[in-house]
Amino acid sequence: MYLLQHTSRKAKGQIIITNLNGDTEYKETMQCAHCGKHWVLKPGSGRKRGFCMLCNQVTCGQEQCEIRCVPQEVMCD
Amino acid sequence: MARYGTTHNVAASSAETCLIFLPASATVRVAIYDCIWGSDAVPADQAGEFTIRRSTTDPITGTALDEFALDPLSPTTGVAALGGTFATEPVYVTGNLLSFGLHQRATFRWVAFPGGEIHSVSGAANGLNLSNEGHGATPTMAITVYWAE
Numbered sequence: 001m002y003l004l005q006h007t008s009r010k011a012k013g014q015i016i017i018t019n020l021n022g023d024t025e026y027k028e029t030m031q032c033a034h035c036g037k038h039w040v041l042k043p044g045s046g047r048k049r050g051f052c053m054l055c056n057q058v059t060c061g062q063e064q065c066e067i068r069c070v071p072q073e074v075m076c077d
Numbered sequence: 078m079a080r081y082g083t084t085h086n087v088a089a090s091s092a093e094t095c096l097i098f099l100p101a102s103a104t105v106r107v108a109i110y111d112c113i114w115g116s117d118a119v120p121a122d123q124a125g126e127f128t129i130r131r132s133t134t135d136p137i138t139g140t141a142l143d144e145f146a147l148d149p150l151s152p153t154t155g156v157a158a159l160g161g162t163f164a165t166e167p168v169y170v171t172g173n174l175l176s177f178g179l180h181q182r183a184t185f186r187w188v189a190f191p192g193g194e195i196h197s198v199s200g201a202a203n204g205l206n207l208s209n210e211g212h213g214a215t216p217t218m219a220i221t222v223y224w225a226e
Contacts, residue, residue: 076197
C-alpha cells in the first residue's frame, strides 16, 4: 500500500472514505516536512510540490516551506 | 506517548466554524493520528468542506468534552478538549494541515502512519482545530479524534 516505497517520498497517512453506496476507497497522503500539511498525491494534477535536500523529504509547495528549511519538529517546539 | 480520544456531535454551518478544539500548553503538544468524520443526521444530498488547522488563540465558551485514554493505565490527559459551537472562534494559522470535502452520506477517516501525525505548536494558546470551512446545510456532524501527547 505504500506509495513509491523505495524512495524518500513515502506516504505518511491514509484516508478511508466510505461512500453512500457502502463502497470503501483508500488514498494515501503525503506530508510536508516543514509545515506538516497532508495531501493526496494526484499525478498529473499540475500542482507544484517541493523537495527539501536537508530534510530529504517532500514539501507542500507553499512559499514559506520552499524558501528555507525549518523542520516541523523545530517549528512546533 | 500516551494516546487519548474524544467524540463530539455538532452542527456544521455555512460559515467557517471550529467543531473540536484540542489545546496545547507549555508542557503538552498534541499529535492527532486518527480522526473519523460522518453525519448522524437524516441522510440528504449535501456536502461540506472540513479541515484540520493550527490556531494561536483559544476559542471561547465551548462545551467541555469527555476525553478517554486508550490505555486505562495512562495518566490523565493534559488536553482539555472543547467542542463547538463557540461564541468566539480561534485565530487560525494560515494553511490547512488536512482539507477534504465530504458528502453527508459518506464517512471519512484519516489515519497517520507512524511519524505522520499532525502536531500542534507547544505553548499556551496554541492548539489544533477540527473545523468546518463551509457546508451546504447544517447537518449534525459526528466526529471522533484520537491524539497522542
